[in-house]
Amino acid sequence: MSDRKISVTEDELHAYVDGELPAERRADVEAWLAAHPEEAERVNSWRAMAELLHARYDTVAQEPVPRRLELERLVQRPRQWLYGAAAAALLAFVAGGAVGWVAHGAANTPSTFQSFTEDALDAHRLYVVEVRHPVEVPGNERDHLQAWLTKRCGWTVFAPNLEASGLKLVGGRLLPGPNGPASFLMYEGASGERFTIYSAKTETGETQMRYTAMNKDGALFWADRGVGYVVSGGGDRDRLTKVARAVYDQAEKNGS
């Protein structure tokens, strides 16, 4: 075998691992790898990488398909919406041709929790800087506050006790939310740090907690029994997470 024939390119190594190498070249690559252990190690690391990917994501393909993805349901979605999507799809299809399919526009609406969290962070930033009128009902009228917000919002609004986290209830107010009224509670720590709990009805049934940071504020969103919650606070993520967990645990005990 000549040297020229046995010399192997980077592309060939990848093609070899991915089963894209012409059959007649496989033996050359294998012989070359046997003589180049470092390269063989690199090729093996790619195989291990593929195993990691499958170990992590194959379970998703094994999960039962969520109901909202059932084709029967998707074909019965509201007409108006479908025509928009169909027009966009048609346009993209004609423009892109069958192979170079390009999908444009329409379906880029952000997920519910994203706009929900943005609303909550907006409220947080608007009111935490307020010195004289941060709330409508002060924290020393906790029972009245809870009863009032519960009546206006339509689910049991509960102002958790966060004294274990060093936070005292400042009070609360009613806000417009994405799907009707929203409840907004404010807490304050000894050094003046403020946390807020925003809650409103949401179409998202239940979710895990999600964290986001925007400028100097952090927020944790979750949804439970059709109500979305956002706990917002200053930059310290660990502290925020602890406060949010306390809120979650108490809402869990007192909910429904």
Place this chain on the structure above:
Amino acid sequence: MSAFRQSVEAMIPALRRYARALARDADIADDLVQDTLVRALRSERLFLGGDVRSWLYTILTNLNKNRRRSLARRPQFMQLSENNPDASGTEAEGRDIEKALATLVEEQRSVLLLVMLEGLSYREVADIQGVPIGTVMSRLARARAHIKAALEGERPALRRVK
């Protein structure tokens, strides 16, 4: 159910897997799959044969690209993974690969996942991304090198934290 719908339906689990790895968030991933399916169903009459599988991956890949473009100025969300500090070795490895994927640029992540997770050929991926095969191969090589470095860099750091 038509043969077309059957082949679309058969692809849902694989699309969910790809979307989850691509978008890294379960809700966003299923939103992407849902939008992909709606588009595919509405275009049923326009689909004149060919490979349904590649076509669905193409729609999803493009939807994700558009989504990321429109979200570029929005805050980045991530799942809180501290819930389970005693994660077993496999789960910890799963998190490592997730984090490593997150560091890739979009086109490289998509090539890597389509080839390594979904098992598509270079030719199919080139058609999906609308680029020459050579570009697919260089993206794949860069993605692999990047993930390898990220995985090797990540491990000691994680141990130190603990």
